[in-house]
Amino acid sequence: MSNSQTKYLQLLASHYPTPAQTITEIINLEAILNLPKGTEHFLSDLHGEYDAFEQVFRNGSGVIKRKLSVLFANELSETELTTLATLIYYPRPKMRIILRTFSATEKNDWYRITLLRLIKLTSFVSSKYTRSKVRKLMSPDFTYIIEELLYQNNDQIEKEAYYHEILTSVIELNSAADLIHALATLIRRLVVDHLHIVGDVFDRGPAPDKIINRLTKHQSLDFQWGNHDMIWMGAASGSAVCIANVLRISARYLNLDTVEDSYGISLRPLAIFADTTYENTSTAFMPKKSQESAKTTSEINQIARMHKAIAIIQFKLEGAIIQRHPEFNMTDRLLLNKINYTNGTITVNNHTYTLTDTDFPTIDPANPYTLTPEENDVIERLLLGFINSAKLQEHVAFLYAKGSMYLRYNGNLIYHGCIPLNEDGSFKALTIANKPYTGRALFDKFDQYARQAFSQPEGSKEKEAALDYVWYLWTGETSPLFGKTAMTTFERYFIAEAETHHEVKNPYYLKRNDEETVATILREFNLSPDDGHIINGHTPVKEGAGESPIKANGKLLVIDGGFSKAYQSVTSIAGYTLIYNAYGLQLVKHQPFTSTEDAIMNETDIISTRRIIETETIRQCVKDTDIGQHLQQQINDLKSLLTAYRQGLIK
Ligand SMILES: O=P(O)(O)OC[C@H]1O[C@](O)(COP(=O)(O)O)[C@@H](O)[C@@H]1O
Ligand SMILES: [Mn+2]
Numbered sequence: 080m081s082n083s084q085t086k087y088l089q090l091l092a093s094h095y096p097t098p099a100q101t102i103t104e105i106i107n108l109e110a111i112l113n114l115p116k117g118t119e120h121f122l123s124d125l126h127g128e129y130d131a132f133e134q135v136f137r138n139g140s141g142v143i144k145r146k147l148s149v150l151f152a153n154e155l156s157e158t159e160l161t162t163l164a165t166l167i168y169y170p171r172p173k174m175r176i177i178l179r180t181f182s183a184t185e186k187n188d189w190y191r192i193t194l195l196r197l198i199k200l201t202s203f204v205s206s207k208y209t210r211s212k213v214r215k216l217m218s219p220d221f222t223y224i225i226e227e228l229l230y231q232n233n234d235q236i237e238k239e240a241y242y243h244e245i246l247t248s249v250i251e252l253n254s255a256a257d258l259i260h261a262l263a264t265l266i267r268r269l270v271v272d273h274l275h276i277v278g279d280v281f282d283r284g285p286a287p288d289k290i291i292n293r294l295t296k297h298q299s300l301d302f303q304w305g306n307h308d309m310i311w312m313g314a315a316s317g318s319a320v321c322i323a324n325v326l327r328i329s330a331r332y333l334n335l336d337t338v339e340d341s342y343g344i345s346l347r348p349l350a351i352f353a354d355t356t357y358e359n360t361s362t363a364f365m366p367k368k369s370q371e372s373a374k375t376t377s378e379i380n381q382i383a384r385m386h387k388a389i390a391i392i393q394f395k396l397e398g399a400i401i402q403r404h405p406e407f408n409m410t411d412r413l414l415l416n417k418i419n420y421t422n423g424t425i426t427v428n429n430h431t432y433t434l435t436d437t438d439f440p441t442i443d444p445a446n447p448y449t450l451t452p453e454e455n456d457v458i459e460r461l462l463l464g465f466i467n468s469a470k471l472q473e474h475v476a477f478l479y480a481k482g483s484m485y486l487r488y489n490g491n492l493i494y495h496g497c498i499p500l501n502e503d504g505s506f507k508a509l510t511i512a513n514k515p516y517t518g519r520a521l522f523d524k525f526d527q528y529a530r531q532a533f534s535q536p537e538g539s540k541e542k543e544a545a546l547d548y549v550w551y552l553w554t555g556e557t558s559p560l561f562g563k564t565a566m567t568t569f570e571r572y573f574i575a576e577a578e579t580h581h582e583v584k585n586p587y588y589l590k591r592n593d594e595e596t597v598a599t600i601l602r603e604f605n606l607s608p609d610d611g612h613i614i615n616g617h618t619p620v621k622e623g624a625g626e627s628p629i630k631a632n633g634k635l636l637v638i639d640g641g642f643s644k645a646y647q648s649v650t651s652i653a654g655y656t657l658i659y660n661a662y663g664l665q666l667v668k669h670q671p672f673t674s675t676e677d678a679i680m681n682e683t684d685i686i687s688t689r690r691i692i693e694t695e696t697i698r699q700c701v702k703d704t705d706i707g708q709h710l711q712q713q714i715n716d717l718k719s720l721l722t723a724y725r726q727g728l729i730k
Pocket of ligand 1: 279306567571
């Protein structure tokens with residue numbers, strides 16, 4: 080045995096000080112390896128739609144209802160099943176509604192029957208996990224009672240009497256409602272074991288902050304950053320241009336309240352500046368509102384002015400970055416200098432277009448990219464607001480801790496946008512500091528920059544350089560998060576001709592239909608094309624127009640079905656969840672969601688349909704997963720320790 084091996088085994092021996100303890104742990108780990116693999120749920124492009132996300136999250140993408148149907152097929156009617164399902168999703172409010180009209184005796188009967196049913200379901204959904212894992216997911220207040228109810232092994236008659244005793248005490252002690260809540264929570268946690276969020280929690284919808292609050296409480300999750308997350312990460316890291324983008328989109332979708340109320344960032348400086356600078360409100364800057372809003376016309380007009388003010392600041396700041404980074408190859412995005420300020424026209428691609436709005440009070444035609452002192456002051460103040468928002472900093476720190484540009488997990492490759500490709504299918508390069516980066520190396524380089532932007536000290540050269548790359552990730556041609564040649568934001572606001580609005584997608588989006596391309600990408604990330612899949616978000620799947628989320632013969636799955644309300648007219652549905660359990664891969668399609676209130680009162684669940692993509696011939700076990708490999712390594716080490724004990728090498 081080498082010196083370092085002995086040292087390692089001695090360290091291990093401090094945790095397992097006797098051969099008997101070592102053997103117990105080996106047996107325990109080997110048992111875990113043979114349990115069925117936990118269920119992974121993949122969700123993407125939540126875009127601030129907290130209520131719809133909550134419903135899918137609470138109903139386990141339809142899995143809870145399916146389990147109930149299997150378990151109580153002969154016992155409960157469809158209506159009773161739906162009520163029980165709604166109770167599991169929203170235990171407290173649903174209980175209040177159910178119990179409202181009950182007498183004391185009826186209440187107690189209902190508690191007893193409901194608890195028995197919930198215990199039966201808990202037992203069913205926990206059977207594939209170890210006791211220790213189930214215990215960790217329980218509310219500590221009820222661990223003892225739930226374990227007693229779950230693991231009673233006496234014969235049937237004694238068991239029922241024992242249950243009866245426990246339940247009577249629980250009801251008499253007025254704890255039944257709390258126990259129902261604890262069991263419902265446990266069931267939901269058991270059903271969604273591991274969660275993958277494939278990016279774009281932020282923008283468009285009203286409550287990304289609530290989604291993140293919820294995610295922080297989930298027991299096991301990872302996150303692949305989306306382009307919209309990246310601008311918020313950049314904004315929280317202190318990038319002025321990312322802040323401008325974030326606020327422009329928030330104004331556009333009437334979500335400035337989220338910034339002010341949830342993150343506590345004052346927008347007063349921007350409001351005052353906008354009011355004193357922009358008189359007219361061009362219709363292009365009117366909020367693109369899908370949600371019902373209680374705002375008055377004058378409030379809406381003010382938001383439109385703020386929208387325009389921050390858009391102009393954004394274009395100026397972007398111009399400065401483009402000019403200092405010729406390697407970004409974005410000079411065609413320099414548009415403020417192509418405006419004829421006298422005629423109110425712009426010339427792009429040899430075409431001259433009339434601008435729909437010619438009011439540019441802050442632009443000096445000789446230096447169109449220079450901020451006025453007032454604009455500079457506004458952005459400085461906003462910057463302070465973003466970097467001092469404790470809640471935003473906490474949320475973004477969570478995205479950094481759990482997130483990455485891509486993830487290899489159980490043989491699959493997960494990322495939000497694309498692998499930038501050339502027309503011929505080869506990997507497209509971006510040159511950074513004279514070195515070309517492609518494929519996985521490009522992702523790794525961006526991952527490094529993204530982290531550097533947040534972690535390096537304020538004002539350091541490293542931070543400043545990294546922040547420009549964070550912005551590039553949002554909008555650059557060779558960004559794996561964006562995947563289009565250019566973002567035509569300016570044109571969408573100022574030019575009527577739709578031809579100028581078109582954004583050309585990277586060839587990846589055509590080539591990903593082809594199995595060979597997908598195999599090449601999987602190999603690039605050191606994954607097997609035979610077993611692995613690519614899980615992709617970012618582009619809404621236009622189900623209504625006949626597009627399928629299943630590409631390359633089932634090797635690539637696009638799961639952006641459009642949780643975003645603003646995009647539901649395009650997708651015709653309300654999102655997909657991909658589920659990967661011991662039996663294989665299943666795609667669940669969700670129909671648009673009405674409201675949480677409707678879901679609780681009228682028990683309207685998001686109707687979801689399931690499509691099996693691949694079925695495993697043999698039920699997959701923990702040993703077939705990444706965690707399984709890790710556990711196998713631990714078993715091997717423990718076996719070496721046991722041998723060392725037996726040979727007297729360790730005492
Ligand atoms: O619908 P809007 O608000 O005009 O947003 C369109 C912009 O959003 C983008 O599609 C990026 O957002 P996604 O990641 O959701 O696609 C840009 O390419 C485009 O310019
Ligand atoms: Mn996206």
